[in-house]
Amino acid sequence: xxxxxxxxxxxxxxxxxxxxxxxxxxxxxxxxxxxxxxxxxxxxxxxxxxxxxxxxxxxxxxxxxxxxxxxxxxxxxxxxxxxxxxxxxxxxxxxxxxxxxxxxxxxxxxxxxxxxxxxxxxxxxxxxxxxxxxxxxxxxxxxxxxxxxxxxxxxxxxxxxxxxxxxxxxxxxxxxxxxxxxxxxxxxxxxxxxxxxxxxxxxxxxxxxxxxxxxxxxxxxxxxxxxxxxxxxxxxxxxxxxxxxxxxxxxxxxxxxxxxxxxxxxxxxxxxxxxxxxxxxxxxxxxxxxxxx
Amino acid sequence: xxxxxxxxxxxxxxxxxxxxxxxxxxxxxxxxxxxxxxxxxxxxxxxxxxxxxxxxxxxxxxxxxxxxxxxxxxxxxxxxxxxxxxxxxxxxxxxxxxxxxxxxxxxxxxxxxxxxxxxxxxxxxxxxxxxxxxxxxxxxxxxxxxxxxxxxxxxxxxxxxxxxxxxxxxxxxxxxxxxxxxxxxxxxxxxxxxxxxxxxxxxxxxxxxxxxxxxxxxxxxxxxxxxxxxxxxxxxxxxxxxxxxxxxxxxxxxxxxxxxxxxxxxxxxxxxxxxxxxxxxxxxxxxxxxxxxxxxxxxxxxxxxxxxxxxxxxxxxxxxxxxxxxxxxxxxxxxxxxxxxxxxxxxxxxxxxxxxxxxxxxxxxxxxxxxxxxxxxxxxxxx
Numbered sequence: 139x140x141x142x143x144x145x146x147x148x149x150x151x152x153x154x155x156x157x158x159x160x161x162x163x164x165x166x167x168x169x170x171x172x173x174x175x176x177x178x179x180x181x182x183x184x185x186x187x188x189x190x191x192x193x194x195x196x197x198x199x200x201x202x203x204x205x206x207x208x209x210x211x212x213x214x215x216x217x218x219x220x221x222x223x224x225x226x227x228x229x230x231x232x233x234x235x236x237x238x239x240x241x242x243x244x245x246x247x248x249x250x251x252x253x254x255x256x257x258x259x260x261x262x263x264x265x266x267x268x269x270x271x272x273x274x275x276x277x278x279x280x281x282x283x284x285x286x287x288x289x290x291x292x293x294x295x296x297x298x299x300x301x302x303x304x305x306x307x308x309x310x311x312x313x314x315x316x317x318x319x320x321x322x323x324x325x326x327x328x329x330x331x332x333x334x335x336x337x338x339x340x341x342x343x344x345x346x347x348x349x350x351x352x353x354x355x356x357x358x359x360x361x362x363x364x365x366x367x368x369x370x371x372x373x374x375x376x377x378x379x380x381x382x383x384x385x386x387x388x389x390x391x392x393x394x395x396x397x398x399x400x401x402x403x404x405x406x407x408x409x410x411x412x413x414x415x416x417x418x419x420x421x422x423x424x425x426x427x428x429x430x431x
Numbered sequence: 432x433x434x435x436x437x438x439x440x441x442x443x444x445x446x447x448x449x450x451x452x453x454x455x456x457x458x459x460x461x462x463x464x465x466x467x468x469x470x471x472x473x474x475x476x477x478x479x480x481x482x483x484x485x486x487x488x489x490x491x492x493x494x495x496x497x498x499x500x501x502x503x504x505x506x507x508x509x510x511x512x513x514x515x516x517x518x519x520x521x522x523x524x525x526x527x528x529x530x531x532x533x534x535x536x537x538x539x540x541x542x543x544x545x546x547x548x549x550x551x552x553x554x555x556x557x558x559x560x561x562x563x564x565x566x567x568x569x570x571x572x573x574x575x576x577x578x579x580x581x582x583x584x585x586x587x588x589x590x591x592x593x594x595x596x597x598x599x600x601x602x603x604x605x606x607x608x609x610x611x612x613x614x615x616x617x618x619x620x621x622x623x624x625x626x627x628x629x630x631x632x633x634x635x636x637x638x639x640x641x642x643x644x645x646x647x648x649x650x651x652x653x654x655x656x657x658x659x660x661x662x663x664x665x666x667x668x669x670x671x672x673x674x675x676x677x678x679x680x681x682x683x684x685x686x687x688x689x690x691x692x693x694x695x696x697x698x699x700x701x702x703x704x705x706x707x708x709x710x711x712x713x714x715x716x717x718x719x720x721x722x723x724x725x726x727x728x729x730x731x732x733x734x735x736x737x738x739x740x741x742x743x744x745x746x747x748x749x750x751x752x753x754x755x756x757x758x759x760x761x762x763x764x765x766x767x768x769x770x771x772x773x774x775x776x777x778x779x780x781x782x783x784x785x786x787x788x789x790x791x792x793x794x795x796x797x798x799x800x801x802x803x804x805x806x807x808x809x810x811x812x813x814x
Contacts, residue, residue, distance in 0.1 A: 175581060175582045175583065176582045176583065177582075177583050177613070179613055180582055180583060180612070180613060182610070183610050204581075204582070204583035205583075296580055296581070296582075297579070297580025297581035298581055337453055339458060347442070350440055351440055354440035360440050360441075361440070361441040361442070361443070362440065362441070362442045362443075363442075363443050363444075363445060364442065364443070364444045364445070365444075365445045365447075365448065366444055366445060366446040366447075366448060367446075367448040367450060367452075367453045368448050368453070368456065369453060369456040369457055369458070370456075370458075371456040371457070371458060372456070373570070373582065373611070374455075374456060374567060374570040374571055374574070375452055375455045375456040375563070375564075375567040375570070375571075376563035376566050376567060377448070377449070377452040377455070377456075377560060377563045377564065377567065378448065378452060378455075378456045380563065381445065381447060381448055385445060405539060405559045405562075406559055406562045406563050406566070406607075406610075407541045407559070407562060409610055410603070410606050410607050410609075410610055411606075413606070413609050413610045414592070414593050414594075414606040414609060417609050417614065417615075417616060418592060418594060418616070421615070421616060421619075
């Protein structure tokens with residue numbers, strides 16, 4: 139894990155990418171695009187699961203987001219996440235791309251019109267940004283902006299103060315409506331897999347089915363996997379996270395031509411042990427550097 | 432439903448989420464009591480009854496224990512009936528009794544242990560789902576009681592690393608927290624790296640909140656160090672969270688108010704609201720966190736009851752007694768625990784923090800004569 143680190147330069151900004159390699163035979167590559175508010179470091183357990191299954195992982199800190207890339211989350215923009223995703227995909231052409239929650243929407247935009255990716259797997263995928271924002275925040279910011287009503291410069295989104303430019307940017311870049319999502323999907327020429335929870339209050343399962351159906355009618359290869367009784371809070375309950383991510387790994391294995399039934403599913407105790415070993419290793423290295431210094 | 436005819440769309444359904452895990456993945460679950468006070472009772476009754484059935488079915492010793500007391504889950508028709516569920520004393524876990532093990536014995540478990548400072552060590556077998564549910568309780572409490580919503584808040588960990596204290600519960604908990612949150616450890620070979628943590632805390636951006644988590648004596652040591660060298664100026668969004676007890680340093684225990692005031696001053700907080708306590712023991716699979724008003728909130732899925740130490744009858748709301756826990760989250764051992772702690776449970780309290788629910792006040796640890804009786808009884812049945 140954490141085998142290599144690259145820093146991309148986008149204009150004057152830097153974008154930090156981490157690469158994790160599997161210990162054994164490499165079956166393929168997965169690019170993980172973090173959900174809103176989560177750094178690449180926090181994706182350790184997802185990356186660990188992927189590498190155990192023979193997949194090389196690229197994970198990154200988007201700009202204007204928690205992590206080590208340029209900017210802070212106040213200035214987060216979905217259109218910029220799409221640009222960052224595209225830039226990292228340039229490093230790993232042929233990868234299966236994994237989007238999670240809000241980042242799914244940026245992933246669909248990033249992949250539209252490109253052919254250098256193998257498949258896309260979208261977990262708890264935001265397909266109707268207006269709906270999701272309304273459910274998360276309790277107010278319909280998109281409607282307020284469109285009506286010209288005043289609204290605060292900063293808004294609390296999942297504990298983060300986010301500039302209102304986030305909403306304006308999403309409207310300007312056609313990232314708000316389900317119809318925009320369908321338009322992007324129709325330009326995604328590789329297999330698309332949606333993994334959604336039937337009890338997700340932030341992503342309406344029926345909306346996922348609708349956009350998937352429209353993309354399928356347009357000739358796209360689309361699969362919808364419904365996880366019964368699962369909510370959106372996969373990072374709050376590891377049982378839910380396991381259900382979503384094991385399903386995602388099976389899809390990644392399938393996309394790379396491997397047998398999805400041969401998935402390696404680590405226990406949470408194994409994940410804890412791996413994370414703790416990594417943490418201790420980093421601490422020891424830091425101590426050694428201090429000593430050497 | 433969308434019409435799936437005539438399109439090249441595949442759809443499949445995965446059905447492996449237990450309803451309890453849906454609850455543990457539900458947003459604002461602590462707010463359940465605000466919307467409908469009876470909903471908490473219904474939730475507890477449903478999942479505790481389900482847990483009783485699971486453990487009776489997969490734990491012959493516990494089944495015999497229930498049988499000997501004439502208890503069956505069919506008797507659980509109201510929340511008041513939950514007090515009749517046969518309990519396991521913590522003493523049973525200290526003896527490593529097989530009676531506490533639910534399951535075939537071939538299921539993979541990790542054996543988590545107490546620190547054993549009182550001479551005996553509790554050993555609790557946790558399977559994968561049990562462990563995951565424990566950390567769900569951490570993540571839920573962190574957001575809904577501690578009020579930390581963001582994913583990326585840094586955690587400064589003052590507990591021993593697992594390589595120095597393998598399987599000791601408090602260390603294991605923090606190792607698991609390291610999976611969920613960005614966590615740095617500052618205790619190596621039982622020594623707190625004081626200069627290092629202070630330097631790292633001083634480098635945290637002014638408006639960024641952090642969580643400092645550790646046992647009370649080490650938090651106090653850190654405060655004393657800062658008192659001697661000048662306080663830090665942490666963001667008021669930060670939290671200092673006490674976990675575990677005073678262990679071998681019980682002679683150094685200071686009054687809680689004084690403790691909070693010293694820590695608040697040392698870390699540069701305007702008041703003591705960021706200083707929080709938590710409650711857990713290795714036998715309990717759920718953590719109780721304190722809100723800004725110093726109330727330890729019982730999560731909606733567990734039932735905490737104070738009991739008469741002699742009869743084990745449930746005490747009315749606000750009356751002190753021996754604390755017991757009915758926790759439906761563990762699958763690999765019955766989570767129906769009679770603790771060694773004395774305290775009160777104030778039921779359906781409307782807390783100024785916005786949560787309406789049971790609040791638990793821990794008063795002191797008691798001797799184990801009462802719980803020993805219960806343990807011996809179960810041992811006889813399990814033999």
